[in-house]
Amino acid sequence: MNPYLDIIxxxxxxxxxxxxxxxxxxxxxLSQLNTADVILILLIxxxxxNAMVGSDTSLWGGLVAAGALFLVNFILKKLMFRxxxxxxxxxxxxxxxxxxxxxxFKTLARLGITSDEMLEAMHEHGVEYYxxxxxxxxxxxxxxxxxxxxxxxxxxxxxxxxNHKTLNxxx
Numbered sequence: 084m085n086p087y088l089d090i091i092x093x094x095x096x097x098x099x100x101x102x103x104x105x106x107x108x109x110x111x112x113l114s115q116l117n118t119a120d121v122i123l124i125l126l127i128x129x130x131x132x133n134a135m136v137g138s139d140t141s142l143w144g145g146l147v148a149a150g151a152l153f154l155v156n157f158i159l160k161k162l163m164f165r166x167x168x169x170x171x172x173x174x175x176x177x178x179x180x181x182x183x184x185x186x187x188f189k190t191l192a193r194l195g196i197t198s199d200e201m202l203e204a205m206h207e208h209g210v211e212y213y214x215x216x217x218x219x220x221x222x223x224x225x226x227x228x229x230x231x232x233x234x235x236x237x238x239x240x241x242x243x244x245x246n247h248k249t250l251n252x253x254x
Contacts (some may be wrong), residue, residue: 085231086137086139086144087143087144087147089137090135090137090139090144090147090148091138091147091148093134093135093136093137093148094135094136094147094148094151094152095151095154095155097131097134097135097157098151098152098155099155100131101127101131102159102173106172106173106174106175109251133139135148140148154229159173172210174223175223175229176223177220177221177222177223178190178194178220178221179200179218179219179220180194180196180219180220180221180227181201181213181216181218181219181229182217182218183216183217183218184212184213184214184215184216184217185213186201186213194221196221196227200227201219201227204219204229205219207229208229208231209231210229210231215232216229216230216231217229217230217231217232218230
């Protein structure tokens with residue numbers, strides 16, 4: 084087999100493995116990565132490098148692998164746009180956290196969203212009380228969106244931060 088074709092096939096296999104693994108292991112808050120998330124990404128990329136390029140550590144081998152990943156990602160995005168069933172299989176749906184002032188505690192617990200995070204998102208949107216929330220969603224990108232019944236309130240986009248310690252104690 085052509086060595087570059089081998090790299091292309093290996094890279095595509097690793098790509099689909101990663102897409103499926105991320106889908107199975109749940110919604111990641113990619114907009115706010117913490118230290119453990121960055122370490123995981125670095126370790127995964129290091130662990131799958133040899134699986135993609137094998138013994139070929141040349142510049143061309145790396146470029147072929149990267150090109151294959153870009154191409155398969157481009158094609159997959161086009162297919163997801165065209166075929167909604169594929170898109171719904173690969174992407175998670177937004178989750179309703181609050182509907183007409185009623186909090187879905189089971190969903191909050193399942194997603195690991197604390198009441199403090201929910202209140203912070205509401206305050207970022209200018210909403211003080213749960214009863215004023217028409218809808219609150221955890222979006223597919225990990226952000227919390229709030230829709231209030233009040234047209235005078237500014238609707239903003241809250242980026243969910245994961246709780247983690249910093250050196251100076253300030254996030």
